[in-house]
Amino acid sequence: MVNIAVLGYGTVGSGVVEVLTTNRESIAKKAGEDINIKYVLDLRDFEGDPIQEKIVHDYDVILNDEDIKIVVEVMGGINPAYTFVKDALLKGKSVATSNKELVAKHGAELLRIAKENKVNFLFEASVGGGIPIIRPLNNSLTADEINEITGILNGTTNYILSKMSAEGLDFDTVLKDAQDKGYAERNPEADVEGHDACRKIAILTSLAYGKQVDFEKIQTEGITKITDTDIKYAKKLNGSIKLLGQSKKVGDEVFAIVAPIMIGANHPLFHVNDVFNGIFVNGNMIGDAMFYGPGAGKLPTASAVVADVVDEVKHLGVNITSIWSEEKLKLGDIKKAKYKYFIRFADSVKLDAVKEAFGAVTTVDAGISGEFAVITEEMSQENFEEKIKGFDGVLNTIRTEL
Ligand code: HSE
Numbered sequence: 001m002v003n004i005a006v007l008g009y010g011t012v013g014s015g016v017v018e019v020l021t022t023n024r025e026s027i028a029k030k031a032g033e034d035i036n037i038k039y040v041l042d043l044r045d046f047e048g049d050p051i052q053e054k055i056v057h058d059y060d061v062i063l064n065d066e067d068i069k070i071v072v073e074v075m076g077g078i079n080p081a082y083t084f085v086k087d088a089l090l091k092g093k094s095v096a097t098s099n100k101e102l103v104a105k106h107g108a109e110l111l112r113i114a115k116e117n118k119v120n121f122l123f124e125a126s127v128g129g130g131i132p133i134i135r136p137l138n139n140s141l142t143a144d145e146i147n148e149i150t151g152i153l154n155g156t157t158n159y160i161l162s163k164m165s166a167e168g169l170d171f172d173t174v175l176k177d178a179q180d181k182g183y184a185e186r187n188p189e190a191d192v193e194g195h196d197a198c199r200k201i202a203i204l205t206s207l208a209y210g211k212q213v214d215f216e217k218i219q220t221e222g223i224t225k226i227t228d229t230d231i232k233y234a235k236k237l238n239g240s241i242k243l244l245g246q247s248k249k250v251g252d253e254v255f256a257i258v259a260p261i262m263i264g265a266n267h268p269l270f271h272v273n274d275v276f277n278g279i280f281v282n283g284n285m286i287g288d289a290m291f292y293g294p295g296a297g298k299l300p301t302a303s304a305v306v307a308d309v310v311d312e313v314k315h316l317g318v319n320i321t322s323i324w325s326e327e328k329l330k331l332g333d334i335k336k337a338k339y340k341y342f343i344r345f346a347d348s349v350k351l352d353a354v355k356e357a358f359g360a361v362t363t364v365d366a367g368i369s370g371e372f373a374v375i376t377e378e379m380s381q382e383n384f385e386e387k388i389k390g391f392d393g394v395l396n397t398i399r400t401e402l
Contacts, residue, residue, distance in 0.1 A: 015302030130300025144283030
């Protein structure tokens with residue numbers, strides 16, 4: 001039997017307990033050992049709940065118990081999670097976590113400490129919830145060089161954009177509905193401003209290229225400026241607007257961005273709707289591969305965490321190699337990355353002036369009065385910004401792959 005401790009009895013923590021209880025026998029067969037939750041660390045007490053007998057408030061009880069081989073960190077945030085995880089690894093305990101903030105900021109260092117201590121630091125649930133994507137990048141796709149990772153990595157914003165599109169509603173109305181239903185946080189900034197997706201694409205890019213990508217270096221735009229009118233145009237073009245986290249290798253450089261991007265019906269991520277996540281990977285041998293599923297939620301996320309625990313049970317005393325090092329990956333200058341741009345202008349702007357500035361453009365007519373829209377040819381962001389600043393009456397601009 002292998003004893004583990006769970007740090008945090010919130011949504012994911014209680015999910016981990018539920019998964020390990022519900023599937024105890026089949027998990028034991030797959031792990032080769034019974035997995036026993038010995039402690040659950042939480043500030044709260046849970047009177048009347050059977051979990052109460054496992055609750056401890058002092059982390060040292062877990063740290064100093066040599067019976068504990070694996071620590072599950074599902075508290076979220078950097079502090080005290082970082083210290084707890086680091087101390088566990090230094091004490092020779094493996095760690096499984098769903099904490100994307102922690103992995104994005106300290107993943108490389110924690111992987112090194114795990115290796116030095118012949119234990120494991122696994123984080124499948126930190127990106128894409130229940131979708132296997134970390135393990136494929138670490139194991140299944142190691143024969144490939146990765147050319148592109150593009151993902152719908154945030155369920156909240158995908159729900160909002162899907163509902164705006166399906167029901168013709170504006171951003172604020174849908175956000176409020178999502179909050180009332182508990183899909184979106186009361187403070188939705190991390191999701192709607194793209195910060196959550198940014199951390200996730202930083203993790204995936206670090207794993208794909210084996211060097212640390214600092215999330216602060218990734219240009220990040222959220223969805224708060226996307227309007228119901230933009231979506232009408234997207235639909236007219238048989239496309240849709242998705243918040244994408246993207247990293248692309250162009251020559252020797254990797255360009256990374258988080259931004260709303262218009263995509264067409266032939267794009268593999270077009271049909272990823274509601275709270276689902278989807279991750280498209282292009283490798284130089286496999287070609288295009290898609291990973292799709294529930295990107296959040298108690299049991300899907302807990303499923304990925306427990307799968308990491310099973311892997312750790314199977315590898316007690318043996319470190320599973322990961323190529324993600326602490327050396328920094330120097331990202332390409334995103335201002336030089338090329339996209340087509342969808343631009344909406346007020347009627348006061350002359351189409352001829354737009355053509356003069358941008359060259360060949362395709363006009364888009366969605367029957368909206370008082371304005372018109374165009375799609376440019378592919379151009380660098382710096383070139384686009386230089387040209388667009390010469391115009392008054394720009395209603396919105398969105399990158400497009402249409
Ligand atoms: N807030 C995240 C989302 C939760 O909406 O996708 C999962 O990381």
